[in-house]
Amino acid sequence: MKVLDILNRCRALVKGVDENSRKVHGIIVADENGLRYMNEMRIEISGMVLNIDSIGVERGAIRSVILSRTSSTRIESIIVGIDYGERIGVAVLVNSDVVFINSYRNKIEALKVVRMFIDSIDAERKIVRIGLPNKPHKGYDDFVVRLSSMLKESAIVEFISEDGSSKRKLEAENIKDEDSLAAVNIALQRIYSDEV
Numbered sequence: 345m346k347v348l349d350i351l352n353r354c355r356a357l358v359k360g361v362d363e364n365s366r367k368v369h370g371i372i373v374a375d376e377n378g379l380r381y382m383n384e385m386r387i388e389i390s391g392m393v394l395n396i397d398s399i400g401v402e403r404g405a406i407r408s409v410i411l412s413r414t415s416s417t418r419i420e421s422i423i424v425g426i427d428y429g430e431r432i433g434v435a436v437l438v439n440s441d442v443v444f445i446n447s448y449r450n451k452i453e454a455l456k457v458v459r460m461f462i463d464s465i466d467a468e469r470k471i472v473r474i475g476l477p478n479k480p481h482k483g484y485d486d487f488v489v490r491l492s493s494m495l496k497e498s499a500i501v502e503f504i505s506e507d508g509s510s511k512r513k514l515e516a517e518n519i520k521d522e523d524s525l526a527a528v529n530i531a532l533q534r535i536y537s538d539e540v
Contacts, residue, residue, distance in 0.1 A: 347373055347396060350405035350460075354444055356412060361387060371408045392417070406464035413443040421469035424458050424499075425531025426491075427506070428475060428484050433523030435531045436461050447523035451487055455494060462499050470499035475506035475530045504533045 351358050351373075361368060361381070367388040374382070375397045382389065392411060396404035411417060420439055427433035427447075432454040436444040444461065448454040462470055472495060477484060492501055506526070 346401050347405045350402065351409065353446075353457075354406075354409045356409050361385075371411050373404050373408045400464075402460060403464040406461060410438050410443050410465065414438050414441045419465055419467045421471070422461065422465050422467045422499075423469075423531045424461060424472045425504075425527040425529070425533075426454070426458065426472065426474040427523050427526035427530055428477065428481055428487055429523065431521075431523045432487075433521070433525070433527030434458060435524060435527035437528075437531050438465070438467075442528060445524040445528060447521055447527075451483065451490075455487075455490055458491070459494055462495060471502060472499050473502045473504045473530050473533065475526065476503045477506055504530050506530065 348358065359368075359370075361378075363385065365385070365387050367390060368382070370391045372382075372389055372391055372393045373396060374393065376395070379393070379395065394404040394408055399407070410419065416439055418439075423437045425433075425435040425437070431447040431449055432451060433447045434445070434454055434457055435442060444457075446457070448457070458472060462472070472491065474488065474491065488501075495501060
């Protein structure tokens with residue numbers, strides 16, 4: 345159930361396997377029992393298999409989301425953009441591909457999502473970019489302290505100017521809310537000068 349919960353929160357398309365299934369395409373997330381069931385039912389697997397008993401539930405679910413939304417199976421970098429405000433926009437880029445966007449009213453939930461992505465991925469470069477607000481925001485300093493403490497040495501934290509981050513347009517039909525768009529722009533702000 346935890347895998348389904350994570351995949352639903354990440355808005356991933358999920359299909360189950362049942363006795364009528366003969367072939368499965370895509371990224372398969374299963375435990376040992378699920379793999380045994382597919383073998384016993386002679387279900388043909390065409391795609392990548394992520395065994396959550398060996399890599400972990402959270403890591404398996406997050407990795408499946410990333411692999412379904414990137415053009416490569418090799419993860420070189422992960423950049424998380426955060427737009428702090430009344431609603432906290434979070435955007436996750438892997439190898440320059442936007443793999444996750446959302447906004448949260450709850451600071452703790454936003455921090456959990458950031459940590460989940462950072463901790464679930466093995467990448468040489470892990471960067472979290474948080475926007476520097478133009479004017480003081482209530483709770484910003486506390487959020488930054490929690491973020492820095494939570495990430496410690498697992499990711500680099502960078503502060504990026506928020507100037508125009510909500511107003512810049514991105515050619516993406518699926519980014520509807522301003523906070524998520526701002527988070528993507530914060531994550532992308534230095535991407536052209538970085539080696540990705």
